[in-house]
Amino acid sequence: SQTIHQWPATLVQPVGSPLSLECTVEGTSNPNLYWYRQAAGRGLQLLFYSIGIGQISSEVPQNLSASRPQDRQFILSSKKLLLSDSGFYLCAWSAPGLSQETQYFGPGTRLLVL
C-alpha cells in the first residue's frame, strides 16, 4: 500500500529564516506530487505540482520554491520566511498520468513564522 510522509509536523521559525519541508511517498512510482498551503479555516491553495523528477510547476508567485530531487521526494523551501508564510502545509500525491482528481494527502506541517 502507498504511504506519504511529511516532516516536521510542526515548526516555529523567525521571520527571515530559511525553510525546508520534506515529503516522501512510498509504494508507488512516478507519482504526481503537490504542495498546498491552507490558512486557518480556509481552503487549500495549490503552490506547486510535479509530474516527474526535476519538473516543477508553480501556481502562485511567492518566496517559496519546490524541488523534486528523486522520484518520490518533494521538497518545499524558502530562503527568507515572511509572516504571511504561516499556515498548514500539505503534500499530496496522485497516480501518474492525467488522473489528478483523486489525491492523497500527507499529515501536514504546521508552520508558524514569528
Next chain:
Amino acid sequence: GQSLEQPSEVTAVEGAIVQINCTYQTSGFYGLSWYQQHDGGAPTFLSYNALDGLEETGRFSSFLSRSDSYGYLLLQELQMKDSASYFCAVSGSARQLTFGSGTQLTVLP
C-alpha cells in the same frame, strides 16, 4: 480561472440527512471531487463525479449536474464522527484541483 461556492457552515443532528451544495465556474471541466477534513488533520478523498448523476458510497453520495455547474454531497444517517470540514474541488483544464473554501459540518447529539 476557477471559482467554487459552498456554504460555510451546516448543522444537523445525529441520524439526520444533510446535503452540502457546491456551485462552480471553470474554464474547463473534468470532474468534481469531495474531500473530508477533520480538525487538525489532512484532507481525505471521499468521491469523484465526472459524469452527471449520483454516485453512492455507503452513507455518502455525491451528485453532479454539468449543465448547471452544480453538485452536492449527501450524508445520510449522520454520526458524530462526521463532524468535519467538507471541500468540493473541481478538476479544470489544467487537470489540477481547485478547492472551495469548505463547509464546516457540526453534528449534534
